[in-house]
Amino acid sequence: MTTLRHFNRLLMAFTLVLGLVNTVSAAPSERQLTLFSNNCLQCHAAPHISAPQLGNPDDWEDINAQGEEIVLKHVVEGMGGMPPLGYCSACDEQDLRQLIYLMTGMQPSVQSSTQHSKESL
Numbered sequence: 001m002t003t004l005r006h007f008n009r010l011l012m013a014f015t016l017v018l019g020l021v022n023t024v025s026a027a028p029s030e031r032q033l034t035l036f037s038n039n040c041l042q043c044h045a046a047p048h049i050s051a052p053q054l055g056n057p058d059d060w061e062d063i064n065a066q067g068e069e070i071v072l073k074h075v076v077e078g079m080g081g082m083p084p085l086g087y088c089s090a091c092d093e094q095d096l097r098q099l100i101y102l103m104t105g106m107q108p109s110v111q112s113s114t115q116h117s118k119e120s121l
């Protein structure tokens, strides 16, 4: 009986955590990680290309200072050697925001992570 109650409590805690992850979109999904490696890393983990490099905070300092919305706009529309959508035609807005967090090290802002629409694309 005690074990069951313990299990129930664990289950509740787990559900709560899952719920939080869902609303705040803190963690990328497996699908988003695949989109990231298939579409972004060919340039952003390739030092011979002029793209800012993944895992190199110096490359991202000025970019991140622009704020998430401007960076998202650049990713959607493309800029310089950065192709529109980073070639990720399967990415929706939420995916792109998640990939930007992964790429730049930016933290999701509460306001933007609650948007699930494609409206601003």
Ligand code: HEC
Binding pocket: 036, 039, 040, 041, 042, 043, 044, 050, 051, 052, 063, 066, 070, 071, 074, 075, 079, 080, 081, 082, 083, 085, 086, 087, 088, 091, 096, 099, 100, 103, 104
């Ligand atoms: C063909 C190569 C290429 C691919 C593919 C690519 N990028 Fe880029 N990206 C670049 C280059 C080059 C720049 C620098 C552009 C500049 O500063 O003119 C850039 C810049 C950026 C920036 C900074 C934008 C800003 O505001 O300065 C972000 C964020 C970014 N890329 C994210 C992504 C994501 C996410 C993906 C995958 C969905 C991706 N990129 C795919 C080449 C690429």
